[in-house]
Amino acid sequence: MAVEHDLIIENTNFTLSKVPYPSEDRVLYNYNRLRLIDKIKEGNWFVNIIADIDNYYGEDYINSFEYQFLRGIKADTPFEIETNPKNYGKGEVFGRIHRFNVGYADEKHNVVFGLQKISMGVGRIWTPTDLFNPRNPLALEPDQIYGAYALSYTYALGELSEVMGVVAKRHDHSYKYAGRIKGNIGFADIALDLLSSNDAQMLAYEIEGNLFDTGIEWRSEGGYFKDKLLDKEFYQGILGLDYGFEDGLTVTAEWIHSSKTYSFDEILTHQESTLSNNRHLSSDYIGASAYYEFNLLFNGSLSMIYAPKDQSSYISPVIEYSISDDASIAIGAMLYGGDKESEFGSLDNSYYLRLKATY
Numbered sequence: 215m216a217v218e219h220d221l222i223i224e225n226t227n228f229t230l231s232k233v234p235y236p237s238e239d240r241v242l243y244n245y246n247r248l249r250l251i252d253k254i255k256e257g258n259w260f261v262n263i264i265a266d267i268d269n270y271y272g273e274d275y276i277n278s279f280e281y282q283f284l285r286g287i288k289a290d291t292p293f294e295i296e297t298n299p300k301n302y303g304k305g306e307v308f309g310r311i312h313r314f315n316v317g318y319a320d321e322k323h324n325v326v327f328g329l330q331k332i333s334m335g336v337g338r339i340w341t342p343t344d345l346f347n348p349r350n351p352l353a354l355e356p357d358q359i360y361g362a363y364a365l366s367y368t369y370a371l372g373e374l375s376e377v378m379g380v381v382a383k384r385h386d387h388s389y390k391y392a393g394r395i396k397g398n399i400g401f402a403d404i405a406l407d408l409l410s411s412n413d414a415q416m417l418a419y420e421i422e423g424n425l426f427d428t429g430i431e432w433r434s435e436g437g438y439f440k441d442k443l444l445d446k447e448f449y450q451g452i453l454g455l456d457y458g459f460e461d462g463l464t465v466t467a468e469w470i471h472s473s474k475t476y477s478f479d480e481i482l483t484h485q486e487s488t489l490s491n492n493r494h495l496s497s498d499y500i501g502a503s504a505y506y507e508f509n510l511l512f513n514g515s516l517s518m519i520y521a522p523k524d525q526s527s528y529i530s531p532v533i534e535y536s537i538s539d540d541a542s543i544a545i546g547a548m549l550y551g552g553d554k555e556s557e558f559g560s561l562d563n564s565y566y567l568r569l570k571a572t573y
Contacts, residue, residue, distance in 0.1 A: 222251040223573040228354070232548075232564035234280035240562070243272025249312070258320050262330075264312040271305035287485045289360035290390075292383045295329065313361050324368040329361040332380055334394065334407060336422045336433040339468040339501040339519070342450045343407050343418040343435045346382065346392070348491035351501065351519060352528060354548070354566070362390075374398035388412045390488065396420070407437070414488035415440040431456040443487050448474035450492055462507040470499050495557050496523040511536050519558075526552025526559045541571040 228245040246269045254261040270276050289295045299308040315328030335341035339351050346362040364382035371377060375397035382390040388411065396405035402423025409416040418437025425432050436451020454468035476493040484490060503517040512535055519528040532546035546566050552559025 218253075218255040220251075220253040224249040224251065225569075225571050225573075227569045228566050230354075230564060230566040233562035234275060234278035235561070237278060237280075239274075241272060241274040241278070243270065243275035245270055258318050259316070260319065261316050263314050265314075266310045266312050267307065268310060269305060269307040273304040276301075276304075276306050288385060290382075290384050290486065290488075291329065291360075291363040292385060292387050293363075295360070315361075322370050325366070327365045329363055330366065331359075332362050332364060332366060332382070332392070334392070334420075335435050336420050337435055337452050337468060338433075338454060338456065338466045339503065339517075340452050340470045340499075341435070342439075342452060342470070342492055343416065343420060343437060345409050345411075345414065345416060345488050345492075346380070346390070350491060351517070364390075371397070374403070384411070385486065386412075409488075411488050413441075413443045415442070425455075429457060439489060439492060441489050441493075443484060443489070444476070444480055446474050446476075448472055464505045466501075466503045468501045470494075470501070472497050496521045498522055521552075521557050524552060524556035524559075526550070526556035528558045540573065541569075544568040544570075 226247045226249070229242070230245065231240060231242050233240050248267040250263070250265045252261075252263040270281070275281055285299075295311045297309040299306045311329060313329050313331070315326050315330040317324065317326035319325075332344070332346035334346065335344040341348055346364070347359045349356045349359060362382045364380050366378065366380045368376055368378040377396075378394040380390075380392040382392075384390055390409070390411040392407070392409040394405055394407045396403060398404075402421050405420040407416065407418040407420065416437055416439050418435065420435040422431070422433040424430070432453075432455050434451060434453045436449065438447070438449055440447050450470070450472045452468055452470045454466065456464070456466050458464045472492075472494050475495060475497055478495065481493045481495070484493070498521070500520045500522065501518065503515065505513070505515045507513045512533070514531070514533045516532075517530040521527070527550070529549040529551070530546065531549075532544055534542055534544035536542050544567075546568065548564040550558040550561040550563060554560055
């Protein structure tokens with residue numbers, strides 16, 4: 215029947231040393247994610263499936279407040295995407311449907327239905343206009359984010375322009391609606407974004423282009439946000455730059471500004487709302503990252519975030535070694551600096567060893 219079938223098995227294992235909030239004792243634990251990725255295609259039709267089996271091993275960590283709090287944050291979907299956890303004494307294991315969608319794509323149309331990632335925003339560190347799958351730059355894996363249960367449709371108006379509409383059903387069975395129109399105005403790609411839900415509204419923009427003939431890519435996104443849940447209205451936006459050097463070094467810098475800030479309790483107690491990742495303690499943050507390939511086997515990256523308000527910082531260095539084409543080992547850290555009362559200085563450093571293999 216000429217059906218294209220691509221099956222990938224991926225295993226990622228972390229051994230971590232950290233002090234789980236709000237404890238003062240350091241713990242050692244292991245996290246393993248076995249991932250099944252299946253892509254099926256027949257003509258213009260396709261099916262994408264990503265399923266995980268997550269295992270946490272370390273009694274002190276799985277009994278901590280931090281672990282229980284993070285496990286309590288559920289996907290914004292009208293059904294459970296995770297199985298009930300199986301506790302076996304010192305560990306806990308459960309399954310998850312990460313993505314499951316079907317769709318149709320041709321030169322003009324792209325329709326996707328199911329558990330999917332909705333792509334909005336141009337930011338590398340922060341994506342304030344992405345209210346479906348926002349990345350968390352402070353997470354161990356910033357891009358491992360829940361999918362949205364949605365119907366999305368994109369229509370190509372031309373080679374450099376498109377319009378997109380999204381309807382997503384949420385955990386409370388309400389709906390989240392979004393629209394986007396994107397085009398090219400010569401010196402940059404520009405988009406207008408709209409979103410409405412029962413707890414938030416957004417009117418935003420995206421713009422991305424090259425800075426003359428310098429090879430520097432610049433971008434910005436942001437807009438007006440209405441937080442119906444906490445009765446606040448604010449502007450939030452980013453400005454960023456990227457540059458790739460000839461020797462293989464790629465650097466990124468980004469600044470985010472919010473006209474309103476939130477308290478720690480407001481952020482902590484409303485994690486499942488649409489604007490959970492748009493609420494910040496400080497009005498400004500400066501972020502930067504660098505990636506460099508030392509040779510065919512070694513590469514390294516460094517990410518940092520600085521809060522000028524209290525002069526605290528977050529730094530994440532990673533060194534990775536390629537064991538083979540399908541396996542790698544990496545060591546990394548999540549380092550926090552500043553006064554004990556500051557945003558980042560109040561946290562303790564974490565260290566990890568990562569093993570990753572693809573079959």
